[in-house]
Amino acid sequence: MKPVAEMSALELSAWVCDALYRQGIEVVLSGGACVMIYAENKYMSYDIDLIDCYITPRKKLRSVMESLGFSEHHRYFVHNESPYLIEFPAGPLGIGDENITDVYAIDTPLGQLRLLSPTDCVKDRLAAFYHWGDLQSLEQALLVAMAKEIDLENVHYWSAREGCSEQYIQFTNELKRRQQ
Template sequence: MKIKDMDITSLAAYICNHLDSKGIKVVLSGGAVVSIYSMNKYQSYDLDFIENISSSRKEIIKAMNEIGFSEQNKYFTHPDTEYFIEFPSGPLAIGREPISEINTIVTPVGNLKIISPTDCVKDRLAGYFYWNDQQSLKQAIMVYKDSNVNLQEVEKWADREEKLTEYKTIDWNK
């Protein structure tokens, strides 16, 4: 499959698989995860990969160049796709809590390591709790409606983040 024909899940899996073959261990997080878990009700063009094991920027640049991506400021772009790739600094965490559950989505072009739907909701709620980002709240609700999310775990996380009062105001049926 050519890059120009890949949807967000396939492209993310292709990149994840290629980086893994080079010893670079990454996990997809951020808005692209919302796109995947909400069945594209929310569309992100930014694929954020967080490294599980730190690699040098030179290693990442070399690996991305091998599959046709070039570095433009902090992003990687490819002439055949509108998606852009970023490698935000780790660790892989939401608020003060490290992420321990990594899901794998198997595709024809490789395996995608991705945060769980529950952690995706926590990630979006962090944006809502800490920056009052209403769009992040809408995204959390989208993922909840379209994926298997453990709201009890989300509530416990909100309590640990000292955001339980804010959490209890959320209408998950919006």
């Protein structure tokens, strides 16, 4: 196995995700680390958010993470050989009022990583822009949309249900401008 100190965010996430899955704990990568993977490192994040799809007792999560060499510090798990912090936001897996049922998987030599689809990753970042005015999240959504094929009709429909049609137009106008 590759040393933890040499693992990329993708590799570390896959290794942890796979180890948890083997113990019956289902997690899905979201947030900035998901953006980093899809945007091919044009955005950097050292926070790995693995959404706990079910309500896993913290004691069980802690046991698996400790077996991998992590220790718990407040809400994060840290490994002394890695710059990445791992957090387990509670499920259910969703973006705004929409539950997520389809997830992507990336197979790596260190295990399988389950993560939001590129379209859902864009919606996840747009949710922070829509509801909190977070311009960094808008930038992240644009980076993913520029790097991967996304379903803009799906994003448009979701945006309307979130009551954010005007912000969606801002997003698509900026996307079109950058694609020219």
